[in-house]
């Protein structure tokens with residue numbers, strides 16, 4: 001039996017198990033991640049955030065004195081970036097006195113990201129460049145089809161805007177039945193994809209639901225809100241602007257600029273504890 005210390009946090013109810021392993025000494029298997037994220041058999045979360053020094057990560061070849069956000073989806077898969085996870089990661093660093101200051105830099109698989117804790121308790125983060133890919137894709141499932149825009153936010157997204165023909169916006173019961181493989185055909189998204197369904201409120205305000213690669217439907221996806229904001233502005237012929245994005249778990253404020261994107265939103269650590277991981281042959 002392995003006993004690990006963990007914390008639990010969330011950003012707009014996109015929730016994460018947080019495990020610190022300063023020198024990256026304790027291996028974490030896909031089974032371990034699935035166990036930790038299991039809402040009935042484990043701690044429960046949409047993903048795992050491992051806090052480790054960038055200098056201990058062989059794939060990181062940037063500045064060494066930073067903390068590295070090692071993010072895993074609930075199914076154990078590795079993702080390049082997690083927008084909500086980044087704010088929660090920074091909240092954890094602050095609370096554990098592992099970082100301080102007006103600007104905190106974090107190493108991630110998608111590169112260096114910055115965070116600015118705000119006076120109101122929210123955290124603003126940089127998300128890097130957003131790329132809208134020209135070729136439109138079609139998401140097809142159970143008799144419905146939606147044109148979608150491919151957006152890269154360090155990780156892959158397909159953004160579909162709903163209209164009247166879809167019935168009551170964002171209340172399509174059928175969405176509950178979706179599974180990621182149904183709308184991530186391997187020839188279009190060989191690495192899988194996160195899919196956002198969007199209802200437009202105004203030119204600067206949208207609502208969305210998201211089905212995340214490796215986690216299923218979640219109550220929020222930070223990179224997804226950035227993808228949606230960029231696609232929403234592009235439909236208006238704009239490449240920059242600010243968009244309020246409502247997700248089932250709350251609201252995030254997105255700013256798209258030339259060459260960077262920013263998320264401002266809440267991030268909290270809600271629990272600390274110890275968890276006993278089963279040995280591989282006793283799961």
Ligand SMILES: N[C@@H](CCC[C@H](N)C(=O)O)C(=O)O
Nearest residue numbers: 079082083084155221222223
């Ligand atoms: N919830 C995250 C995104 C997590 C990774 C995603 N599921 C993927 O596989 O790309 C966010 O807040 O951005």
